[in-house]
Amino acid sequence: MKSYLSLVTKYLSAHKKKTRLTLISVVISVTLITGIFSMFEGFIKFEKLQIIHDYGNYHILVKDATEEEKNAIAARPDVQNSGRWKEVGKANINGQPCVLGAVDSNFAPNMNINVIEGSYPNGKNQIMLEKWALENFSPDLNVGDAVKLTLSNNQESEFIISGVYNDLGNMKAQGVPGVLISNELAEKIAPDKTELFLIEFKNKADIIKAEEEIKHNLNIAAERIGHNERLLAVIGQSAHEAAMGLYTIGGVLFFIVLLAGVVMIYNTFNISVMERIRQFGLLRCIGASQSQIEKLVKREGLYITLAAIPIGILLGLLMTLVCSAILKFYNPGIFGLMPLFTFSLSGIGAGILVGFMTVFTAVFLPAKKAGRVSPVNAVTGSNEVKVSKKLKRGYLTRAFPVDMAMGINNALVKKKTLILMSCSIALSIIMFLGFQVFVDFMHSSLKTTKP
Secondary structure, eight states, X not given: OHHHHHHHHHHXXXXXXXXXXXXXXXXXXXXXXXXXXXXXXXXXXXXXXXXXXXXXXXXXXXXXXXXXXXXXXXXXXXXXXXXXXEEEEEEEETTEEEEEEEEOTTTGGGGTOOEEEEOOOOSTTEEEEEHHHHHHHXXXXXXXXXXXXXXXXXOEEEEEEEEEEOOOHHHHHHTOXXXXXXXXXXXXXXXXXXXXXXXXXXXXXXXXXXXXXXXXXXTOOGGXXXXXXXXXXXTTSOOOHHHXXXXXXXXXXXXXXXXXXXXXXXXXXXXXXXXXXXXXXXXXXXXXXXXXXXXXXXXXXXXXXXXHHHHHHHHHHHHHHHHHHHHHHHOHHHHTTSOSOOOOHHHHHHHHHHHHHHHHHHXXXXXHHHHTOOHHHHHHTTTSOOOOHHHHTTHHHHHSOHHHHHHHHHHHHOHHHHHHHHHHHHHHHHHHHHHHHHHHHHHHHSOOOOO
16 A cells, blocks of 8 residues: 555656646546435435335235235245235214224334334224324323224224324324224224235345245235335336436436546646657657557556545545535435435445546547657657648737637647537536436425425
8 A cells, every 4th residue: 555655646746747637637527426426325325215204114015915925925034024004094083084094013113103102002992193193182182091983984982092103294294193003903994995914025135036936936916916116116126217217317427427527637638648749759769669658658547547536535425425414404304314424335436437437538549649759750849739821821810819819729720629628618518507407306306295
């Protein structure tokens, strides 16, 4: 490590002025790619947490599963957790409308249901209420008190409040409390309602393969299988469009930054090579071959890359931290679940990849140009840029001020430089307009169900 640092430091100190612009260009490219991919991974993690919060932490479900099917699925080594969920329907509690449901106590946390006080209902005359609903019904109502529950068939019974659980944002937003009952009571009240057997698989499990095995081994029809499509899309085990837009954005931004980096680095490196035409010519005079000159220029690009990549990665991670903090603390209502810091291996890997790809793509042509320098022309200076006869006549200086005429002259004489400058400006405009569109996309795709 010390020899690597000393080698890079020695080279950069010897070519400080000539390599500064190229070094800055590589640092910018690596910083952008590292930051973009780290933020992308952070958004994926945030989207996963948001989907679990809104739709529950399960991957697939089986409709009206038999006891044999439930036991066989729960016993699989790749299953993390499983449980029953049933929506019973509308009812009234103390004269106010509510929605009845039932879920196994072991799977309730997967559906964002956590007991705050008391216990989960396990009898035929017990219910559990949301915290806000308990306070809304009566300030004096507590766990253990009795309430009257009227079912959809107008059957009225007295139930005991066994516990209180956390507020559900979608139910609170609708103003209709969710009332939980035991699965045994739900089966008695609504035997015709579909019962869902929800399955959460372990991390890194092949869910698609596991689903096929479940259907084949237990002879379950495909129409009885349901999916938490959004969650499967975020973890990369579905082609659902919920997360495909995010992956598309990552690919588009990678391509734009890569292209902009190649154009920018090529331009600065080409200028650096042209300034040392005489040096390359002298090396040719003392016996250096064309391939040796090319290797010299490519090695220069390698040293610059080795120096720029660590700086760019650190700046990219810092940019990710700052952007995540702005989103998390400036708008906690939407981005409250956003991870504050994301140490993204994919972002670091993409930054390193882009650093090497941009430099070696941009250095290829200048290296060829340096290798083709004629020793005689380089020493005599006849390889300098020639001004065309038309421009020598002074038409530009007659039509424009001298400084403007010189700028136009330099741009038009070096056609390749003009094209590169135009492409750089065009890519900057594309990135600016593109980020505005992507921000609008993120605003429309990352919805929240919080009230």
